[in-house]
Amino acid sequence: MSDDSGRETTVQIIRDRAGEPAFATLPYPEYEELLNRARRVSGLDAAINAIQGEVNRLGLIPSEVVHRIVAGEHPVRVWRLHRGLKAVELAREAGISPGGLAEIETAKKDASFDTMVRIAKTLGVKVDDLMPAIDEGVIEEHRREVQLRDIARRISEIDSMINGSKGFDSGAVRETAQHLISEASSFMADRGGRFDWLEGIVEKARRTIEEINSTEKAIMETVTGTQSRLSEVFSDSLARAGLFPRDMLAENKPAAASNGGRADSADDGADARADPAGEEGEGGQLKAAGEEGERPRGWFLR
Amino acid sequence: MRIAYSREAMHALLALAAPERARAVDAVKLLAEAGAGAKAGANFNELLALADGSEFRLAPFSATGDLVVTTADGTLVVVALSDVIGSLTEATEQ
Numbered sequence: 001m002s003d004d005s006g007r008e009t010t011v012q013i014i015r016d017r018a019g020e021p022a023f024a025t026l027p028y029p030e031y032e033e034l035l036n037r038a039r040r041v042s043g044l045d046a047a048i049n050a051i052q053g054e055v056n057r058l059g060l061i062p063s064e065v066v067h068r069i070v071a072g073e074h075p076v077r078v079w080r081l082h083r084g085l086k087a088v089e090l091a092r093e094a095g096i097s098p099g100g101l102a103e104i105e106t107a108k109k110d111a112s113f114d115t116m117v118r119i120a121k122t123l124g125v126k127v128d129d130l131m132p133a134i135d136e137g138v139i140e141e142h143r144r145e146v147q148l149r150d151i152a153r154r155i156s157e158i159d160s161m162i163n164g165s166k167g168f169d170s171g172a173v174r175e176t177a178q179h180l181i182s183e184a185s186s187f188m189a190d191r192g193g194r195f196d197w198l199e200g201i202v203e204k205a206r207r208t209i210e211e212i213n214s215t216e217k218a219i220m221e222t223v224t225g226t227q228s229r230l231s232e233v234f235s236d237s238l239a240r241a242g243l244f245p246r247d248m249l250a251e252n253k254p255a256a257a258s259n260g261g262r263a264d265s266a267d268d269g270a271d272a273r274a275d276p277a278g279e280e281g282e283g284g285q286l287k288a289a290g291e292e293g294e295r296p297r298g299w300f301l302r
Numbered sequence: 303m304r305i306a307y308s309r310e311a312m313h314a315l316l317a318l319a320a321p322e323r324a325r326a327v328d329a330v331k332l333l334a335e336a337g338a339g340a341k342a343g344a345n346f347n348e349l350l351a352l353a354d355g356s357e358f359r360l361a362p363f364s365a366t367g368d369l370v371v372t373t374a375d376g377t378l379v380v381v382a383l384s385d386v387i388g389s390l391t392e393a394t395e396q
Contacts (some may be wrong), residue, residue: 060379063330066312070327129309132315133323226335 075130077105079123093122107132147187154180155201158208170212177205303337304377305330311369314383322364326383329363333371334378 010030014023026034068078080090091101096115103109104119111119113127120127154176160166161173184202188195307315309345315326349371358381360368370382 022341047392059309060377061309063307066307066315067327069312070315070323126309131313131316133320135320282315 015121070133072133072135074105074107074132076101076119076123079125079130083123085123090122094118144187144191147183147190149270150183151187151198151201154183158205170216174209174212177208181209182204197244303334303373305334305380307380308382310320311380311382315380318367318383322367326367326369327362329361329369330371330378330380333361333369337373338379 006286011024011026013021014025016022062082065078065082069075076090080087085093087101087105088098091098092103094115095118096104096111100111100115101119104111104115116130123130150269157176158173158180161169161176181202184198184205188198224237317324318326329359349361358370358372360367361371367383369380369395372379
């Protein structure tokens with residue numbers, strides 16, 4: 001089969017009554033191939049149009065500027081010289097001191113965003129045109145600084161939580177210590193060397209977490225055990241009370257609490273088990289809640 | 303030939319790693335020198351055209367990178383880097 005121009009094709013043309021081509025049928029693989037080609041051509045056209053648009057906008061930058069920035073000169077200085085401005089002129093226009101501008105141009109100081117906007121406006125460029133060339137060494141150094149700063153901040157946070165005047169929150173200390181371990185381990189893994197001082201910090205953070213876990217476990221066991229023993233004492237008291245009315249029992253409770261938390265009983269063995277003062281003596285931190293005249297409610301850490 | 307860069311090309315260049323960046327700039331300079339020594343634009347015909355009839359050419363500067371260049375008024379214009387439109391190389395080869 002051949003088309004109108006005589007080329008071999010598998011396409012069938014269906015014509016209308018006037019003899020004009022109305023439909024074309026073709027094998028499905030050829031149809032797919034046609035679609036693919038159309039997509040490629042369409043993408044190419046779009047890209048070329050975008051490039052043409054870019055050139056037409058004539059936002060072209062001379063190589064004198066680009067090559068100097070690429071070579072490491074600060075864009076603010078390069079653009080200032082390209083515009084023929086003296087440092088004092090740019091500083092005045094941008095509302096900063098000549099010394100401040102010199103520090104920016106020599107990368108000794110990062111300017112604030114507002115300052116960079118004013119400089120960019122004065123130089124007639126966009127703010128992102130003033131971004132210096134990326135240097136891997138500088139990036140690595142910056143990354144290292146940030147990581148070390150994070151680690152130092154975690155250490156300071158933990159120290160403040162443990163030794164500060166605010167209440168002690170064991171969960172927060174544990175979480176911060178976990179962050180510290182993670183960040184310090186990441187720092188060491190990134191650099192692959194030995195960092196004895198950092199390993200020492202990681203070890204201390206691990207011990208802190210272990211100590212918290214161990215103490216919390218002991219506290220929970222103490223609370224659970226004490227609760228159980230108090231329950232026994234209270235039940236004994238009720239048993240001895242016989243059919244005491246409820247309102248009489250309620251009146252007796254504060255008296256028991258003010259008596260060192262002891263249940264009013266002749267049973268010395270039961271008294272010893274119920275005495276929270278014994279727990280206080282062990283840890284030095286656990287206290288029975290309830291000052292004078294206050295009903296005991298539970299346990300807390302001071 | 304003089305050299306000029308589009309903003310996008312400059313930013314793409316600055317975002318490259320330092321060795322790649324140096325290779326790209328060297329390639330641009332060589333291209334401009336070759337263009338200045340030959341008949342205007344003649345050397346560009348040897349570079350990969352983006353599409354039939356396109357005035358834009360791809361100039362390789364590394365195993366993975368190409369410059370998209372064109373000429374305008376005796377200036378070599380670096381329009382983009384192929385990081386931006388890398389897939390076009392593949393498309394034009396088909």
